[in-house]
Amino acid sequence: MTDDEFLAARFEENRRNLRAVAYRMLGSLSEADDAVQEAWLRLSRSDTSEVHNLGGWLTTVVGRVCLDMLRTRRSRREEPMDVHVPDPIVSGEHGGDPEQEALLADSVGLALLVVLESLPPAERLAFVLHDMFAVPFDEIAPIVDRTPAAARQLASRARHRVQGAATPDADLARQREVVDAFLAASRGGDFEALVAVLDPDVVLRADAGAGLTGGGSRLVRGAPAVAEQALTFSRFAPFARPALVNGLPGLVTAPGGQPFSVLGFTVVGGRIVELNLLADPERLSGLDLTILDD
16 A cells, blocks of 8 residues: 555545534535545645644644635625525434434534534634544644633633523434424414424524525524414425434425425424524535435
8 A cells, every 4th residue: 555545544534523523613514525625635735744643633624624714704705694504414214324423423403503603713613623522722722823721712602602502302202293293283284283382482594595485594583473484385394204404303395306495493392492494405406315215
């Protein structure tokens, strides 16, 4: 085996972990793949003879690449000006895909990703690398041009924000019952039944692109308003199929086998507190929705 082949093999050993880092940093599967590819290019151009922990070195490289990408988004005003739903990871009800399991090893639900996307880039990096991947602050500090103590403060501020995110019920079977009740009420056009499974302060985020009437994104708050929104699209409910969306019970809607939407739920205390809907045809076309072939 040549040196280049050996290096490529070592990189492949770390690819899943690197993609998991990039997904948490960027909330985009395609951009995560771009960041991992850039890490490979940097590795192939670098002298790593003095690197004793290649996995750690690659993790910090991916973190730096992602930080640059986040900053570029902001400078070019590519950040969504309205509601944005991160790329969901969709699998069958029983999971089983090792690649997806690696991406979701820390139960990274859409609700958490939404909170991460609200953080400044440096805070997001400090939190993701330290709290999710145990990278020491003295290795994070040079990436964000801070002292280790300042990097620790960045992670602390991010942690405070993240702790405000809804924590789903632990019982997946019970969560599925609640989602099934939501679906049954939607199919039956039952407004009262919908309100009954929704938390009074429920939030619906819809990132529709050009996929829904009126297009764009929307934020809907409160059980009555969310129930009304669900009834507006009840004609699509018969085409909804159960799935896991970022490891939690969700729905994939595909009339005629064509993906129309992916809907993720956050269930707390037996009621739905958050719904994240992606119905942008362009973004849906880039997702792995092989569940539809089952």
